[in-house]
Amino acid sequence: MPRTFFVGGNWKCNGTAQSVSALVDTLNNADLPAAGIVEVVVAPTYVHIPLVQQKLRFEIAVSAQNCWVKGNGAYTGEVSADILVDLGLHWVILGHSERRSLLQESNEFVADKTVYALSKGLNVILCVGETLAQRENGDTMNIVNDQIKAVADKLSPSDWTKVVVAYEPVWAIGTGKVATTEQAQEVHQQLRSWLSDNVSADVGAQTRIIYGGSVSAKNCNELAGAPDIDGFLVGGASLKPEFVDIIASAKNRASA
Template sequence: MARQFFVGGNFKLNPSTKEQSFALAEGLNNAQLDPATEEVVIAPPSLYLLPLKEKLGNGVQLAAQNAYFKVSGAFTGEISPTQLVDAGIPYVILGHSERRTLFHETSEIVAQKTRVALDTSLKVILCIGETLEQREAGKTAEVNEAQLKAAVAVLKEEDWSKIVVAYEPVWAIGTGKVATSAQAQETHAEIRSYLSKAVSPAVAAATRIIYGGSVTSANSKELSTQPDVDGFLVGGASLKPEFVNIINAKKE
């Protein structure tokens, strides 16, 4: 069975106003989106999730940028996965490199969050990726496998149907650098090979592995032709009109 093409837009701590977020939603609502991209998901700041839910159409879904590994309690400033489900938000991004580096989330914490998110019926965009130093040391596969291993340890085989793996080389996020299509394909194939050994060949074949790291309309078309690249997680370009071109990367 062919894997559904998936494009996510991570707005991070942007835009600055609700009106600007509405304008981004309106742009997507009015765009001609290629049906070959079967899932389009945007992740605005949490404050704008509910207002955008009322505005979004055209099949575009929402994701939270983070959730905690407890569903309630004395955890000031955190977001509960059960509250996201109650609010009708289907996806959450977990393990983004900024969460790992700026907020010191270990792979074990990310795995714990993933387990609880799935238990509350959220679907997960699970981010992994290496630094430039790690790539230059030839440790890309080792780093990605270590980050996935923690999740594999707490997940059941059937859980993987609700996970999209996002490979985001840290050296390519927001830097303007991008993995070549050959580099992306090689790494995605390594990730799929690891999932085949660590979980099962069926899970490896079915799991979508998307690429993130300075994706633009200029490079998305070639990247989308790679057999193991099943879509994108887009940062800065998701705030620009070119995001539609990235969503439509598979279009002839």
């Protein structure tokens, strides 16, 4: 079956009640592609999740930006997958490069969080990606393969129906630099081949692999036309009205 285009908005550590409400109003009033063409998920801060849930149109799902590796307990400052499920959420972002670098989350730790989140019924947006130095050294595929392998070693093939892989080259996140369509397509195609060879052909064919890294209204349509780019995980631009244009790029993929 065709892979439904997927657009996620990662709002990161941003927002006030006023600005979040204004952003929700923009999305509520937008003329978005039909559900069969695109699936849209936004990830506000933890404290803004109830506000967004209350006001946002039902076609757009709400995600958390992270969750703890275990269940409830004496883990001050953490939020468990159990709590996210209790809030009515269905998605969580895991393995984002900012958490891997700033908080030193290892491949194994991200894998363990993924396993636990899936066990509680959450869908996971799993982030992988290389630094500029790693790309310049020719290590891109070694890095992303190691990141995906750590997770794949702990999942069954059926688990992958609840995972969206987000390829986010670290050197392109928030820098204004964007992987060319050819660069992104190459990594996406090789990730898909890795899943086919190491998990199953069905998983390789059906898993959605989305791109993140300074995605904007200016570059989204070209990127969306690549055969193995199944959508976007958008950072800064998801806080702006142009996020609507990025969502609309799904039409470019649908007609390709």
